[in-house]
Amino acid sequence: MKRHLISAADLSRDDAVLILDTAAELASVAGRPIRKLPTLRGLTVVNLFYEDSTRTRTSFEAAAKRLSADVINFSAKGSSVAKGESLKDTALTLEAMGADAVVIRHGASGAAHRLAGWVTGSVLNAGDGTHEHPTQALLDAFTIRQRLGGSGGTPDQRGGALDGVRVTIVGDVLHSRVARSNVLLLSTLGAEVTVVAPPTLMPFAVDTWPCKASYDLDSELRKSDVVMMLRVQQERMSAAYFPSVREYRRRYGLDSGRMALLPEHAIVMHPGPMNRGVEIAAEVADSPRSTIVAQVSNGVIVRMAVLYLLLGGAGEAAA
Amino acid sequence: MCAMRPEPGHEQGASSPGWKAVLTPEEIRRALSRIAHEILERTHGGEGIVLLGIPTRGVPLARRLAERIGEFEGTPAPYGSLDVTMHRDDLRLRPARALQRTEVPSGGVDGKTVVLVDDVLFSGRTIRAALDALNDLGRPRAVQLAVLVDRGHRELPIRADYVGKNLPTAYREVVRVLLDETDGEESVLLGERDQ
Numbered sequence: 001m002k003r004h005l006i007s008a009a010d011l012s013r014d015d016a017v018l019i020l021d022t023a024a025e026l027a028s029v030a031g032r033p034i035r036k037l038p039t040l041r042g043l044t045v046v047n048l049f050y051e052d053s054t055r056t057r058t059s060f061e062a063a064a065k066r067l068s069a070d071v072i073n074f075s076a077k078g079s080s081v082a083k084g085e086s087l088k089d090t091a092l093t094l095e096a097m098g099a100d101a102v103v104i105r106h107g108a109s110g111a112a113h114r115l116a117g118w119v120t121g122s123v124l125n126a127g128d129g130t131h132e133h134p135t136q137a138l139l140d141a142f143t144i145r146q147r148l149g150g151s152g153g154t155p156d157q158r159g160g161a162l163d164g165v166r167v168t169i170v171g172d173v174l175h176s177r178v179a180r181s182n183v184l185l186l187s188t189l190g191a192e193v194t195v196v197a198p199p200t201l202m203p204f205a206v207d208t209w210p211c212k213a214s215y216d217l218d219s220e221l222r223k224s225d226v227v228m229m230l231r232v233q234q235e236r237m238s239a240a241y242f243p244s245v246r247e248y249r250r251r252y253g254l255d256s257g258r259m260a261l262l263p264e265h266a267i268v269m270h271p272g273p274m275n276r277g278v279e280i281a282a283e284v285a286d287s288p289r290s291t292i293v294a295q296v297s298n299g300v301i302v303r304m305a306v307l308y309l310l311l312g313g314a315g316e317a318a319a
Numbered sequence: 320m321c322a323m324r325p326e327p328g329h330e331q332g333a334s335s336p337g338w339k340a341v342l343t344p345e346e347i348r349r350a351l352s353r354i355a356h357e358i359l360e361r362t363h364g365g366e367g368i369v370l371l372g373i374p375t376r377g378v379p380l381a382r383r384l385a386e387r388i389g390e391f392e393g394t395p396a397p398y399g400s401l402d403v404t405m406h407r408d409d410l411r412l413r414p415a416r417a418l419q420r421t422e423v424p425s426g427g428v429d430g431k432t433v434v435l436v437d438d439v440l441f442s443g444r445t446i447r448a449a450l451d452a453l454n455d456l457g458r459p460r461a462v463q464l465a466v467l468v469d470r471g472h473r474e475l476p477i478r479a480d481y482v483g484k485n486l487p488t489a490y491r492e493v494v495r496v497l498l499d500e501t502d503g504e505e506s507v508l509l510g511e512r513d514q
Contacts, residue, residue, distance in 0.1 A: 021418070
């Protein structure tokens with residue numbers, strides 16, 4: 001493993017499987033009377049959040065605390081960032097406080113990469129603009145393996161990857177860091193990924209991505225093991241990408257009629273937060289096929305696995 | 320999981336030069352039978368015992384002991400595995416390690432007599448970590464320790480209750496336990512480090 005987790009592309013297949021196996025082992029800790037491990041005692045993890053987030057920040061916080069690390073939460077609102085401090089100066093301040101890891105969410109693509117050049121600790125990308133969100137992709141891969149079973153692993157799924165699993169990612173692919181990280185990670189794990197989006201929300205260079213692209217949701221649903229709905233990100237849309245929410249819903253929304261097209265075993269995922277009634281109908285979100293709640297609880301254990309593997313051992317240099 | 324066991328190099332077989340066999344398959348079998356009897360004696364027929372093996376090689380040893388106890392007493396002892404990686408004191412000295420399985424029998428450990436099982440007792444640091452890991456799982460009535468080989472050189476005040484073989488060693492020597500379940504052959508070897 002590298003020292004930082006900036007992009008899902010940094011992970012080799014072996015790295016990714018190691019993270020999933022570690023998370024599977026850590027899942028048993030959640031069921032114990034004492035849900036805490038002493039592994040990262042004495043280390044400091046800083047949550048540096050320039051964008052609003054509920055589940056990612058609390059998930060990282062819970063993960064770090066369960067490994068006994070000290071957590072400092074830093075949100076741009078109400079801090080010296082509001083007074084005009086630059087990312088670099090903030091980073092140097094955190095460095096001076098002795099942060100062993102910085103979890104950063106920032107509105108600018110590449111912010112995590114820049115930060116990694118300024119601090120000595122590990123940098124974990126918790127979402128940078130429209131670029132990447134690797135831990136979300138890892139928890140999605142973990143959820144898929146948990147629900148559908150892995151390929152080539154032991155009966156308890158250890159060592160298993162996702163070879164041959166057909167994943168369809170639907171919606172605002174253009175602005176979605178979740179989609180980008182998932183395409184990279186799931187294809188590394190052997191899954192066959194298809195992205196479906198309206199032409200205006202399809203990235204220009206999608207042909208260079210390790211996935212297929214389509215504009216027709218209904219035909220893709222029939223051959224999907226996993227369908228992942230993306231949030232329509234009103235806050236990143238400066239132009240009109242589709243005529244109306246109603247038209248988007250009719251062509252790309254997942255309602256119970258469309259869910260019926262899916263094969264029996266297929267699951268429905270959503271990274272949250274959901275716009276119920278836009279990309280996903282309420283009855284679909286609440287159906288037994290939906291893994292949305294499992295994704296949240298898996299988020300904590302996958303982030304524990306990442307923190308342990310990045311911080312738990314000696315650095316690469318000392319090895 | 321003694322701290323000094325050379326992780327790479329298990330592929331070297333018993334026939335490799337420089338390694339001296341100190342326990343044969345028959346001796347391992349007899350030692351385990353004796354330990355199983357001793358456990359039954361000390362725990363008054365194995366009442367309320369749980370055998371927990373420490374990965375990697377403590378796990379098959381715990382299973383074998385549980386089977387022997389079942390043969391001798393008619394009721395098999397519950398057994399499981401206890402991974403101590405997250406509780407080790409040398410985590411920062413090496414790159415992060417993959418976690419092993421922790422499986423506790425359905426009855427849990429509360430109020431039980433837990434017998435920890437490992438292959439080699441060396442510094443005692445693994446057992447220290449195991450005691451901490453066990454503490455997070457519940458509150459056993461008592462904790463005992465069974466090892467196949469005690470090679471000495473303790474760095475902590477820890478002692479085994481059941482020992483297959485006491486093996487006086489030099490600090491620089493390496494003890495390797497090979498088991499059918501994990502290595503496809505069965506023996507205990509003594510050799511020099513860096514072979």
